[in-house]
Amino acid sequence: MSFSDSLIEFDTKHKDDATLPRSLCSVDGRYLDNVIIRNVKGERLEEYYKWQFIYSLIASGLYQRDYIGAEIYLPKGNIGSTPIKIDACIFSSIEWLDLYKRYREHRDQEALDAIRKLMIGVIEFKRAGKKIDQVFNSQIKASIKESDAKTVFGYYYDEGRLYIFKRGDEGIQRLDGAKNFPKSQRILEQYQLELTDPYFLIPDFKHAVRFNSDANDDISKTLDIELLDPVYTVNGENIKVALNRILRALDLQSMVDDHGYMLVIHLIAAKVYDEKQSISFKTPLNFFVSDEEAGFKSLMDAAVEPFIARMSKLLSDARHYYKAILADDIIDWKQISHVKAAVAVVRNLQTFSLVRSRRKDLYQLLFYNFATALKKDQNAQFLTPLPIIEFIVEIVNPQKHEKVLDPCCGPSDFLAASLARPDTGVRAEDLYGIDNDKKMILLSNLNLLLSGDGNPVVAHVPDQGSITNKFDLDGNIKELHSSKHRSGNWANWPDKTKLMPFDVVLTNPPFGKGRNLSLNNPHDRHAAEFYELYDKYVETNPKDGLDLGVVFLENAVRSIGPGGRFGIVLSNSIASNNTWQFAREWLMTQVRIVALFDLPPNIFAETGVNTTVIVGYKPKLRALENLIASDYEVFAREIHNVGYERRTLNRNIVFEEVYKLNDKTFEVMMDENGEPARLEDFTGTISEFRDWCAFQESELRDLFVGERT
Numbered sequence: 001m002s003f004s005d006s007l008i009e010f011d012t013k014h015k016d017d018a019t020l021p022r023s024l025c026s027v028d029g030r031y032l033d034n035v036i037i038r039n040v041k042g043e044r045l046e047e048y049y050k051w052q053f054i055y056s057l058i059a060s061g062l063y064q065r066d067y068i069g070a071e072i073y074l075p076k077g078n079i080g081s082t083p084i085k086i087d088a089c090i091f092s093s094i095e096w097l098d099l100y101k102r103y104r105e106h107r108d109q110e111a112l113d114a115i116r117k118l119m120i121g122v123i124e125f126k127r128a129g130k131k132i133d134q135v136f137n138s139q140i141k142a143s144i145k146e147s148d149a150k151t152v153f154g155y156y157y158d159e160g161r162l163y164i165f166k167r168g169d170e171g172i173q174r175l176d177g178a179k180n181f182p183k184s185q186r187i188l189e190q191y192q193l194e195l196t197d198p199y200f201l202i203p204d205f206k207h208a209v210r211f212n213s214d215a216n217d218d219i220s221k222t223l224d225i226e227l228l229d230p231v232y233t234v235n236g237e238n239i240k241v242a243l244n245r246i247l248r249a250l251d252l253q254s255m256v257d258d259h260g261y262m263l264v265i266h267l268i269a270a271k272v273y274d275e276k277q278s279i280s281f282k283t284p285l286n287f288f289v290s291d292e293e294a295g296f297k298s299l300m301d302a303a304v305e306p307f308i309a310r311m312s313k314l315l316s317d318a319r320h321y322y323k324a325i326l327a328d329d330i331i332d333w334k335q336i337s338h339v340k341a342a343v344a345v346v347r348n349l350q351t352f353s354l355v356r357s358r359r360k361d362l363y364q365l366l367f368y369n370f371a372t373a374l375k376k377d378q379n380a381q382f383l384t385p386l387p388i389i390e391f392i393v394e395i396v397n398p399q400k401h402e403k404v405l406d407p408c409c410g411p412s413d414f415l416a417a418s419l420a421r422p423d424t425g426v427r428a429e430d431l432y433g434i435d436n437d438k439k440m441i442l443l444s445n446l447n448l449l450l451s452g453d454g455n456p457v458v459a460h461v462p463d464q465g466s467i468t469n470k471f472d473l474d475g476n477i478k479e480l481h482s483s484k485h486r487s488g489n490w491a492n493w494p495d496k497t498k499l500m501p502f503d504v505v506l507t508n509p510p511f512g513k514g515r516n517l518s519l520n521n522p523h524d525r526h527a528a529e530f531y532e533l534y535d536k537y538v539e540t541n542p543k544d545g546l547d548l549g550v551v552f553l554e555n556a557v558r559s560i561g562p563g564g565r566f567g568i569v570l571s572n573s574i575a576s577n578n579t580w581q582f583a584r585e586w587l588m589t590q591v592r593i594v595a596l597f598d599l600p601p602n603i604f605a606e607t608g609v610n611t612t613v614i615v616g617y618k619p620k621l622r623a624l625e626n627l628i629a630s631d632y633e634v635f636a637r638e639i640h641n642v643g644y645e646r647r648t649l650n651r652n653i654v655f656e657e658v659y660k661l662n663d664k665t666f667e668v669m670m671d672e673n674g675e676p677a678r679l680e681d682f683t684g685t686i687s688e689f690r691d692w693c694a695f696q697e698s699e700l701r702d703l704f705v706g707e708r709t
Contacts (some may be wrong), residue, residue, distance in 0.1 A: 003060045003586060004672055007058075010052045030072060038656075053069060054088060074116070131189040153175065196674060220290065225356075231357040251681065256440055263341055265442060269449055270314045287314065289347050385565055397703065398424065398426055401430065402426070405433070406433045407508045416447045418506070478499065487530075506568075518545055528546050533553075533582070536586060562618055562619075564618050593634050595637075632697075
């Protein structure tokens with residue numbers, strides 16, 4: 001049971017209770033009966049939140065009750081000093097209780113010293129309304145300082161709000177390194193106290209103890225898949241330091257180029273394979289480098305030989321599973337610069353877990369930090385904001401055994417989000433993508449690898465990509481021929497070729513000014529002539545350029561089979577301007593328009609245009625005619641809040657989250673997992689859309705709200 005589920009369970013069990021029959025752990029060294037948690041008015045007391053939190057620590061399996069104590073009295077300084085009361089403490093050994101009783105009953109200094117060394121967590125509880133900066137200064141800092149453990153965690157909890165601090169060699173910091181700004185003068189800014197911590201950040205007992213253990217020189221014996229640190233935020237200080245060290249190492253070896261980044265990506269794939277093998281078969285981790293191995297001076301040094309042998313085998317084994325991404329031998333183990341770069345990558349990533357990390361954090365880790373070398377253009381076009389991607393995928397609802405296509409996939413955000421959806425059973429081998437940039441295909445395979453297992457079919461097709469090339473039934477690429485396939489007549493093959501009818505198409509194609517097919521250019525005109533909308537365009541519009549968005553709209557519609565559905569991001573002008581009325585009229589004769597979502601401007605790249613998401617499906621012809629005759633309804637919404645702001649940082653585009661604020665207190669609000677709630681309209685819109693689907697035709701309802709397996 002998760003921590004958040006445990007909170008709900010406690011509230012359900014004690015929704016009307018004024019007391020707990022017995023304390024959930026010892027209180028000042030002993031268990032108490034009839035613990036009061038509500039006042040005479042039935043309002044929750046501070047005690048309620050104390051026991052709600054402790055219950056959730058125990059019920060979620062993070063800690064056993066024997067390691068937790070409430071109302072711990074410790075003297076400030078020597079044993080005769082005035083005591084400080086800590087609301088609750090977490091200890092690394094159950095011996096703490098006997099030691100505590102010795103100290104309390106006999107004023108035993110040795111017992112007190114031992115207790116302080118065993119304190120790995122301190123917790124303070126309050127009812128809402130207390131200013132966190134004041135509580136931090138007056139209580140949390142003081143409580144943390146009472147511990148003599150190497151690393152101690154400090155928790156502040158009130159009515160669901162959680163803040164986690166850590167004191168180590170670097171002093172007291174927020175556990176989430178992205179929230180630390182030590183140069184700030186104000187406490188609120190220095191620790192970003194307006195932002196709470198999500199419940200999943202609470203370190204479990206194994207992790208808390210590991211922080212307090214002495215490092216073992218033999219790293220192969222200390223690495224355990226359960227103790228590797230997940231990447232919870234790309235801005236965390238530890239992962240930022242690791243990435244900076246990797247980039248510096250590449251620079252020292254003159255490998256800050258495509259080859260160097262490919263080396264990093266190959267090693268990341270090997271690490272994912274290593275972790276998954278360890279989880280599945282309980283095998284030891286092989287993705288590591290010891291200090292002795294890393295200290296080699298030349299390739300003649302025998303110390304580095306075990307590392308080279310181990311990593312070579314790991315890559316070879318992984319290649320059997322991840323054929324697409326590891327097809328080429330990127331690392332030359334007889335070249336010292338490659339070996340030194342590989343050592344740096346492994347050494348800096350070996351204590352992190354990629355498999356246990358959240359997908360969105362891994363996405364940012366890889367695609368934001370390696371953007372400079374691999375981005376398509378100056379707009380960092382492929383850095384698609386994930387909230388938009390995930391919203392469209394949730395609306396279109398790809399399911400198990402359905403074939404899903406992105407005809408201009410980039411790093412396959414739509415495909416990866418489809419694969420990562422829980423409980424749908426979407427398989428990697430049912431995912432298909434095409435892109436005309438070979439580096440994007442490599443990133444695509446890595447993105448899909450981080451989202452699930454299997455081998456998707458993502459193809460590099462240079463030049464005009466899926467505009468002129470399609471998948472056949474066997475997943476092979478077939479090029480359209482000008483003498484056979486003009487005006488959308490793509491089924492006309494002289495041999496047994498049949499193009500694959502996809503169940504789902506999800507795509508964010510290039511569109512807008514500067515991204516059109518020039519009809520004065522024979523090469524572009526040749527591609528445009530494969531599309532019926534080209535014929536209609538030249539009939540109705542004398543302008544030169546055919547917007548690529550129109551081409552990809554027809555591409556999406558023709559790529560789905562009967563009952564297939566699509567979601568496509570296009571310029572708002574295609575959805576509304578008179579210039580493209582012919583395209584909309586054609587679309588209405590081909591599919592049932594299901595939904596239109598207008599998005600704010602400039603959220604994908606600096607296209608200078610507003611965007612609209614068009615969602616539809618392809619009924620049989622008679623069914624479509626009946627729907628048109630019935631003047632069917634279209635779900636239309638305008639999205640105002642997307643949960644982030646788009647900024648440019650060091651010439652790279654980044655997306656900074658924007659949070660909901662309480663209208664009265666102006667504090668950041670939380671979601672059910674204790675995370676700061678993003679200011680976004682997607683969640684509510686998805687719910688409204690599914691409610692709306694319930695009152696539409698059965699085919700639409702089954703496709704877009706179909707049961708998850």
